[in-house]
Amino acid sequence: MMRTFCVLIACALLTAFYPKETSLEIGAPIPGADVKLQDISGREISLNGARGSNGLLVMFSGNHCPYILRNQARTVAICGYALQHQVGVILVNSNTTLHNGEESLAAMKTYAAAQQYNWFYVMDKKAVIAAAFDAAHTPECYLFDKNGRLAYKGAIDDSPGNAGAVKTQHLQNAINEMLAGKPVKVNTTAALGCNIKRF
Known part of the structure; x- marks a missing residue:
């Protein structure tokens, strides 16, 4: 009984010091719109x-994550599709622990040029936006x-790891339904990918 009580006290203390972020x-x-x-x-932009x-x-993204690399063509396609329909696009790099290396602004610029991005790709220097969204993956x-x-x-779709196995285009369907003024039928899916390196 005493052991159970001690475990409950320890859990309560951990929760107090490490509160759970809400999705x-x-x-x-x-969140963090301004x-x-x-x-x-080189310019500054808000959401x-x-x-x-x-x-x-x-979209929370980066330069080197294997899931990002597997989704390169799909990222370009869906971002272009959004822009064509007057939906603004901004990719956010919140990998703070790598911002002095492979996720630096210079590396982001090189990567974006290779992918022919024509939308915003920004650095979230202190992972403020990732925290505000409670985003965890890229x-x-x-x-x-x-x-x-x-x-x-x-x-983006139902097969983040394998483009050849995609059956449902979740994000494109959501864009279409939203633009048609309809409720998005599938409004939440699991985002599989690399963990954002923000700690």
Whole structure:
């Protein structure tokens, strides 16, 4: 009995010192919407500044994660699709522990040029945006509607590790349903990928 009591006290103390972050709920407004982030162009941009007339796609990304590499073509395709439909696009690199190396602004610029990005790719220097979103993986996607409300969160599709096995285009379906003014049927999926290196 005493042992059980001690375990419960220890758990309570751990919870007090390490509170659980809450996940961003569907319908929530854009977190950290006005925080200025450095883009690879050299200018600063906020999430609100990146919004299009029909909404905003925020994707946590990077340069070297194997899942990012497996999703290169899919990332370019879905970001281009969003822009074509006036949904702003911003990719966020929150890998703070690697910002002086392979995830540096210079490395991001080189990677973006190779991938022919024509959207924002920003450095989240202190992982403020990752913390605000409670984002944990790369790639991990958040789609906001024209009113800045979360319509979808999760993966690009149902097979992050293997492009050849994709059956459902979750993010594209969400964009289409959102633009049609319909509720997104599948509004939350599991984002599989590399852990964001922010600690």
